[in-house]
Amino acid sequence: MTDTIVNRSARFEGQGRISFAEAPMGHLREGWVRLRVDVCALCGSDKRLLESGSDVVPGHEVVGTIVESRSDEHPEGGRVVVYIPVSCGECKACRANQNNRCYRLEGLMGWQFDGGFADYMDVPRQCVLPVPDDIPADVAVLALDTFGTAAHALRLGALTQPEGIQALLVVGCGPLGLGVVAVALAMGIPEVHAWDPIESRLALAERLGATRAEDLESINRYQVVAEVSGAKPARDLAQNLVEPGGAILALGESNEPYTMPATPRWRRTDCFTVRSFYFPISEVPQNWDLLRSHGALLRDTIMSATALSDLPDTFQRFLDGEYVKPYITSEESS
Ligand SMILES: [Zn+2]
Ligand SMILES: [Zn+2]
Structure with a gap:
């Protein structure tokens, strides 16, 4: 168990406004892990939430380090990416490791559940995918919406x-x-x-x-x-x-x-x-290999590192086209 963490997170208030909140995190739920957010990339789809506002913390392209775990298969200290569909784990699609096709999707991380524009986030076990040791966080994040999709x-x-x-x-x-x-x-x-x-x-x-x-x-x-x-x-x-x-x-x-x-x-x-949606968990091992050959090149071509506190300015530059694929990164992980 960690001491009570006071988490800083971004709030999208609508019409392009972003504010920040700080609040102690509650107890971690059974079957969930708590991550320190190492990298959270901005996505074009976040622009819709920026305009409409969001009830949850946005940010759905996340690499993090587990600081507390209530899931046996995911030990503290592990580096993971967050798979965004919160799937049921029981339907025909989930049993075939095709969780992107879940018939009883509960929602998406960063859309209906708090996401990664924060220092910390809680993630249910079915959304936790371990990252191989040889792949750095700013390449691993490309395994999600970019390479995965x-x-x-x-x-x-x-x-x-x-x-x-x-x-x-x-x-x-x-x-x-x-x-x-x-x-x-x-x-x-x-x-x-x-x-x-x-x-x-x-x-x-x-x-x-x-x-x-x-x-x-x-x-x-x-x-x-x-x-x-x-x-x-x-x-x-x-x-x-x-x-x-x-x-x-x-x-x-x-x-x-x-x-x-x-x-x-x-x-x-x-x-x-x-028409496709996201990617099945069954494809993830092959995607790590694709990232090993072309991930660093893509990172060096499109990505820019920024801080959580700069998020309003980062979004403005993203909207203006100055940044292609910016991401926030924590002090500890850089
Ligand atoms: Zn996205
Ligand atoms: Zn399912």
């Missing part, structure tokens, strides 16, 4: 392609799009092209090893198109560029409906549209 989408997409994915276009080079580029290269996909209307973002994709897409006019140009923007022009582009028999990976998050065009050409396009 990207790798799962590519694996799901590959199931539709008997010859595997040979040619990929990534539309949208934000943090997740750049994650798709890095994972595709780590997986050995031979042709990885990228496109973004913002030149500096496209340059980051090139720095990772992608080829700038030169031809966005010819229809049916790409076997697989990962649409990672959510904007209508990007979705239209993906629907134009996908080959017959190919697949669109619909990864972009947006508040707008995802529509299929009511045109003769689209009706006559024989292809897959693949």
